[in-house]
Amino acid sequence: MVKRLDYGFRGFQVPPTARRPRSTRRRGHSKKSPEDGQACxxxxxxxxxxxxxxxxxxxxxxxxxxxxxxxxxxxxxxxxxxxxxxxxxxxxxxxxxxxxxxxxxxEMESQKSSQKCLEHAETDCVLECVSVNNSCNSECWEKIEAHVNSKSIRWENKFVHNSNRLVEIPEDVKESCDANIKSGFRREPEASNSGFKESTLDNKFSLKDPVELCINSPALADSNSDVRSPFCGELFPKASLSRHGNNNRLGFRDDDEKFLQCNGVRTKSKAFSRPPRRIACRRIRQMLTSKHWKVVPNLKDYGHSRTDEGVKPLYRKRKSCYSFERSRHSTLFKRRKFFRRSIVITSDGGLSSDSVSNSPNKGMDVDNSNSSAKLHVSKDSHVKFSIKSFRIPQLYIEVPRTATVGSLKRTVNEALMAMLGGGVHVGVLLQGKKVRDDKRTLRQTGISCEENLNKLGFLLEPSSLQASPAVCVGEPSRFKTSQPTRSPEALVLDSGITDALQDSSLLTNTGNLVESNHDSTSFSTDIIADKTTTDARALVTVPTSSTEPLAVVPAGQKTRPSEFVQRRIRRPFSVSEVDALVEAVEELGTGRWRDVKFRAFENADHRTYVDLKDKWKTLVHTAKIGPQQRRGEPVPQELLDRVLAAHAYWSNHQAKQHGNVPKLEP
DNA sequence: ATTAGGG
DNA sequence: CCCTAAT
Known part of the structure; x- marks a missing residue:
């Protein structure tokens, strides 16, 4: 039968003239304002x-x-x-x-809990056990240590390297430890010859696949950062969580980087953004991007070695998030991409309008420990700060046990990047309390007092605005109602973490400082390096010299970081997505990708209309080639047939507009 | 900002 | 997926 061209391939009511003028059309971005009522x-x-x-x-x-x-x-x-x-x-x-x-x-804070710690302490599983027992406090730790020492436990079998603690679990405790492997990760120069040999975890762990790693965790209120918090859509494979609970686990990822279908939930943490914070964030950015400053990346520390073939940065913010002053700040964007990975720490000159002077490499006293931030007040009435380290909390990662240490590192890095993706907000802690009033002077705040020498802390918090770009992926709009989730999201970090971290430090260097602003699950800011103060939740260790990696220096003219833009993570279309795409194209045709986007992928911020167009292109190609030549998740032949049909139809339709004769519908 | 195509 | 040219 002959179809009325005006109504689309499938006769849907899509009058060609329905297209609104661009000016009145909705913006390509599906993002909604933070204020919009939709509950988060x-x-x-x-x-x-x-x-x-x-x-x-x-x-x-x-x-x-x-x-x-x-x-x-x-x-x-x-x-x-x-x-x-x-x-x-x-x-x-x-x-x-x-x-x-x-x-x-x-967990129950019962004696048995401690008992368990001790029990495991007899093995090489101490760290893991601590992880298992969230309640393992310092007291517990002391016992463990004492126990370990008294037993002269052998540590040779442990796969340990400084802060990178990947522990080998003895056969007899594998079961009990299961997925609760506590690990420490430390950001370090890729080039550093740490001697940390890449090794397959396969033989190190006898865990149910996959292995989940919980890296630090201040408060539950968050996402993988960071994984930042709550999640949506399908949960992790039950098998992995059923038996042995982890710490607060909010994120996950599967090896195939499939996406987590998050019905109707925006990834963006709009709901978490708060005006003040936003402003502060902006301020920081301005400062960073100001002509007076430049971030000099320590390439070695970049974390993306060229030698590592599979490095795929996945957060890379981009236009896909249509919103955001895209064109106007394209340049700035690139810079941000760079900043995203830079945890700027110190420099000489002014760090803030208060003309605080930071001087890192001045050989300041960085004595002992816990406090990674120190300050000195010199006679010239300047306060010098030395920030030793930052800690990144709450990263939840899941990797198959066959993953290599290298991939694990990458994953952590990605999660980290994703978490910091939106930029960071710098907070100042004094006596464990946040100094919120930006107007006050250091003197007024007491930051310039010698007495507070070791009571100062800095913290980096994710910018709630665009933090963690790649976390929850939206479902095609047509699937707004629950739809079985097939694949978990690739990156676990989630903007949700943002919320959790909102008031807790994302990165902190406070040694003896304690974040007292967060009620629930206040996390200890103890530096893990000090075992006696190790907090089960603080899984990430960022011992000493963390300032080395990056540095801010007075604007020079060299560094051109903008070249570090990364390629977006690959996200294969799922069958359901293909289905949505096909249907939309059948109705709208092949020249209206923007509309297709709105129609079927409005909630999938990671799918741009260009992506859809490209996908269609490949779909057409796929449909034409033999089934054996196809790769990836197989697309039902039925869908491919429709692709072909729609493609043919719309091709003719287009041709017809140019004077050709329309064709019959299949 | 979109669209169309090549890479 | 990216990049560009052309709208």
Missing amino acids: AFELLASLAGKLLQESESSASSNAIEGNHHHAFSHSVVEKERQDEVRPLMAKVVHNGSCAESIFTT
Whole structure:
């Protein structure tokens, strides 16, 4: 039968004239303003999470955890493990069509908990055990240490390297430790010959695949950063979490970088942004991008060695997030991309309008320890700061046990980058408290007092605005209602973390400082290097010299970091996405990608209309070649047939507009 | 900002 | 996926 061309391939009501003038059309970006009413699942989840955690913690002492958390969730599962063991709590929150899920692990702070630590201390699994037992406090640690020492436990089998602690788990404790491997990661120059040999974890762990690593975690309220917090869509493979709960685990990723289908949930942490913070963030950026400053990357520390073939930065912010002063700040963007990876620490000159003077390499006293920030007040009334290190909290990663250490590093790096992707906000801590008033002078704040020498701390927090770009992926709009999720998101970090971290430090160097602003799960800022103060949650160790990596120097004319733009992470289209695309094209034709985008991928910020166009191109190609030649997730032949049909139809349609004769519809 | 195509 | 030219 002959189709009326005006109605599209499938006769849908899509009058050609329906196209609004560009000026009135919606912007290509699907992002909504932070103010728009749509509730943010993340936020919701975050609050619930906090509540949950509090509850569990408070009830833990009375051994009455069970059954206390059901009410608050549409779906809640409390999987009880062996008495006294970790109890994973799975919470799923559904709100306005969006859902977010997260898994929380609570533990009983019972003696047995400590007992367990000790028990494991007899093996080479101390670290892991600590991870298992969130409640393992310093006291517990001391016991462990004492125990370890008294037992003269052998550590040779441990796969340890400085802060990179990948521990080999003895056969007899593999089971109990399972996925709770505590590891320390340290950002270090790629070139550093740390002697940390790349090795396959395969033989090191006997864990259920995949291995999940929880890197530090201030408060539950977050995402992988960072993984930053709550998640949406499908959860991790049950198998991986069912038995052995992890620490607060909010993110995940699968090896194929498939995406997590996050129904209707915006990845962007719009809900987390707060005006003040935003302003501060902007301020920082301005400062960084100001003509007076330039960031000089320490290439060695870049983390992306050319020799590593598979390095695929995945956060790379881009236009896909249509929003954001794209054209106008394209240049700035590139810079940001660069900054994103730079944790600027010190420099000489002024760091703030208060004309604070930072001087890192001045051989300042960096004595002992915990406090990574020190200051000296010189006679010239200038205060010099030396920031020793920063710590990145809360990164949740999941990798197959067959992953190599190298890939693990990359993953961590990616997560890190994603977390910092949106830029950072610098906070100042004094006596563990945030100094919020930017107007006050150092003197007024007491920062210039010698007494506060070791009580100063700096923290970097993710900019909630565009933090973690690649976390939750939206589903094609047509799938707004729940649709079974097939593949977990590639990167686990999630803007959600942003929220969690909102008030907790993302990066902190406070030694004896304690973030006292965050209620729930306040995390210890103890420097892990000091075992006696190790906090189970602080899995990331960023010992000493962390300032080396990057430095800010007075603007020069050399460095041209903008060349470090990375390629976006590859995200194969899922069948459902292809289906959505095909349907949209059938209706709209092949020359209206922008419309297709809105029609079927409005929520998938990572799919640009160009992506869709490209995908269609490849789909047409795929449909033409033999099934054996196709690669990747197989696309149902039925869909390919439709692709071909639609392609033919619209080709003719277009041709017809040029005077050719329309064709019959298949 | 979009579209169309080559790389 | 990226990049560009042309709209």
